[in-house]
Amino acid sequence: MYNKVVMDHFRNPRNVGVIEDADGVGEVGNPLCGDMMTIYLRIDENRIADIKFQTFGCGSAIAVSSMLTEIAQGKSLEEAKKITNKDVAKALEGLPKNKLHCSNLGADALQMAIKNYEDRLAGIEPPETVREEPHEHSHGDKCYCPYCDIELDDDVIFCDACQSSLEEEH
Amino acid sequence: MNIVNLDQISFKPLLPEVKAAMIDAINKDYFNPSSQHKRGEQAAEVLDAARRSVAGMINAAVPKEIVFTAGGTESVNHAIKGVAMANAEKGKHIVISNIEHNAVIRSVRRLKSMGFRVTSVSVDEQGRVNPQDVAEAITDETILVSIMHSNNETGTIQPIEEIGKITRDKKIIFHTDAVDSVGVVPIDVQKLGVDLLSFAANTFHGPPGVGGLYIRRGTRIYPLLDGGVQEHNKRAGTENLIGIIGMGAAAQVASSELDQWVAHCLRLKTKLLAELPDAIEEYIINTHPQHSLPNMVSISVQYIEGESVMLMLDDDDIAVSTRSACATGSLRASHVLISLGLSHADAQGTLVVSFGKDTTDEDITRFLASLKEVVITLRDISPLYNKVARSPA
Numbered sequence: 001m002y003n004k005v006v007m008d009h010f011r012n013p014r015n016v017g018v019i020e021d022a023d024g025v026g027e028v029g030n031p032l033c034g035d036m037m038t039i040y041l042r043i044d045e046n047r048i049a050d051i052k053f054q055t056f057g058c059g060s061a062i063a064v065s066s067m068l069t070e071i072a073q074g075k076s077l078e079e080a081k082k083i084t085n086k087d088v089a090k091a092l093e094g095l096p097k098n099k100l101h102c103s104n105l106g107a108d109a110l111q112m113a114i115k116n117y118e119d120r121l122a123g124i125e126p127p128e129t130v131r132e133e134p135h136e137h138s139h140g141d142k143c144y145c146p147y148c149d150i151e152l153d154d155d156v157i158f159c160d161a162c163q164s165s166l167e168e169e170h
Numbered sequence: 171m172n173i174v175n176l177d178q179i180s181f182k183p184l185l186p187e188v189k190a191a192m193i194d195a196i197n198k199d200y201f202n203p204s205s206q207h208k209r210g211e212q213a214a215e216v217l218d219a220a221r222r223s224v225a226g227m228i229n230a231a232v233p234k235e236i237v238f239t240a241g242g243t244e245s246v247n248h249a250i251k252g253v254a255m256a257n258a259e260k261g262k263h264i265v266i267s268n269i270e271h272n273a274v275i276r277s278v279r280r281l282k283s284m285g286f287r288v289t290s291v292s293v294d295e296q297g298r299v300n301p302q303d304v305a306e307a308i309t310d311e312t313i314l315v316s317i318m319h320s321n322n323e324t325g326t327i328q329p330i331e332e333i334g335k336i337t338r339d340k341k342i343i344f345h346t347d348a349v350d351s352v353g354v355v356p357i358d359v360q361k362l363g364v365d366l367l368s369f370a371a372n373t374f375h376g377p378p379g380v381g382g383l384y385i386r387r388g389t390r391i392y393p394l395l396d397g398g399v400q401e402h403n404k405r406a407g408t409e410n411l412i413g414i415i416g417m418g419a420a421a422q423v424a425s426s427e428l429d430q431w432v433a434h435c436l437r438l439k440t441k442l443l444a445e446l447p448d449a450i451e452e453y454i455i456n457t458h459p460q461h462s463l464p465n466m467v468s469i470s471v472q473y474i475e476g477e478s479v480m481l482m483l484d485d486d487d488i489a490v491s492t493r494s495a496c497a498t499g500s501l502r503a504s505h506v507l508i509s510l511g512l513s514h515a516d517a518q519g520t521l522v523v524s525f526g527k528d529t530t531d532e533d534i535t536r537f538l539a540s541l542k543e544v545v546i547t548l549r550d551i552s553p554l555y556n557k558v559a560r561s562p563a
Contacts, residue, residue: 007481010478011482013551016551018556027553036553037553054553054556055552055553056515056518056552058475058477058478058494059478061475
């Protein structure tokens with residue numbers, strides 16, 4: 001199901017844990033799909049000096065979190081802001097198509113953690129809960145039916161191939 | 171190290187008797203059972219023998235009431251669509267439950283697009299249908315009630331006998347999807363009072379791709395497949411004779427050894443449930459404490475996700491199945507578990523541990539030891555475990 005790189009990051013996840021008194025925290029999650037990620041950052045001179053994650057999710061969600069932390073570690077905030085979910089999937093040498101929707105949230109969590117850090121610097125109170133449920137197709141140009149993997153037009157609400165309703169997904 | 175197969179709802183090895191019967195059948199080069207020459211009649215005889223074995227296993231009144239199919243899914247599709255098509259003039263209303271297998275749910279969904287109406291009754295928090303709810307769902311338009319015998323995700327057994335009394339009383343055709351029950355627990359179609367019952371050979375160590383539909387004499391139903399006159403005009407197409415012979419052999423062994431299988435599995439299930447608290451904390455058992463199959467347990471391990479557990483157990487050569495949305499391909503939380511009232515997060519951590527006649531005490535012990543480690547590892551990673559479980563009250 002998963003390739004070797006994904007399985008390696010799943011079996012030996014890098015940078016697991018919590019940073020106490022982190023400078024920035026980002027949480028994303030979609031309890032309907034099941035994956036939730038928290039990214040913790042320690043920022044030193046506009047660089048990611050330390051990054052840790054916690055993830056509730058499937059094999060690909062854990063691998064995505066682990067890979068993201070490896071990519072982001074040591075990067076300047078400007079560089080880190082450019083990291084996308086697609087970059088993470090690419091570094092993992094690909095994920096199953098139907099996992100691109102709900103498991104590939106690592107970069108979203110990172111961006112939220114950076115924003116959380118910048119908000120704190122600017123004196124903006126973070127909202128009570130920072131968890132959001134992004135539903136945009138952040139994985140790139142193509143959209144696939146999460147139930148049968150068939151490529152879809154971006155705005156359909158029904159998969160003709162497997163007869164699944166996609167209203168919840170869009 | 172050997173693979174510990176605790177995913178026997180997905181795969182059970184063929185019995186030696188089944189292998190022998192199928193190999194013998196291949197070597198005998200049986201002709202087509204529909205042919206009227208001597209070699210054809212020989213084939214028809216072994217087909218009938220298999221039918222008698224299978225009919226005996228579920229106590230059908232006559233072997234003719236068994237229609238061989240290409241598995242449980244076809245049997246269910248045949249039962250539901252065949253009854254709907256044959257009885258549409260009488261009414262277009264069907265009653266099912268919220269926890270049916272997708273073979274039922276998607277069959278009725280298809281019928282809905284053809285003008286049928288469906289009422290789906292809910293289950294209590296222990297996963298059982300209340301027969302009274304079925305009685306109340308029935309209208310003058312109702313032509314079919316389809317409630318599963320046991321649930322494929324939890325193993326919970328439904329009150330089929332009580333529902334059968336209601337449907338008989340109201341003269342409504344009653345189908346039960348017994349795919350996970352036949353060959354696992356004793357099934358008697360007379361006692362259950364069903365008109366149609368679906369089952370599959372691979373549930374009792376027979377070959378996959380072979381199943382049966384019990385059709386009580388006099389039940390109004392159309393074939394799903396039209397063509398020749400095979401299977402007493404109920405299922406066209408040249409019979410899968412080798413597979414059917416395998417199913418017949420499996421039925422024979424199952425009929426004589428079922429009591430031992432049940433006792434063995436029940437002992438393992440009791441052991442698993444008794445020792446689970448020593449291995450892990452904070453879990454939910456979704457399997458009914460009394461009314462359930464002896465061969466499976468559904469466990470929702472809180473704060474972690476099932477696919478991850480399954481993959482890590484696999485690294486320890488232990489095969490289980492998970493009902494996590496991420497692993498099912500549908501990416502949607504199990505409708506069965508949500509119907510039981512589980513939260514999406516708890517449903518995500520659900521493992522189905524299923525065993526069989528060859529499972530040993532050692533297998534259960536190995537599973538529990540491995541599960542203990544896996545749960546610790548994954549909870550260390552999980553943000554939910556920190557947040558929900560560890561925050562001081």
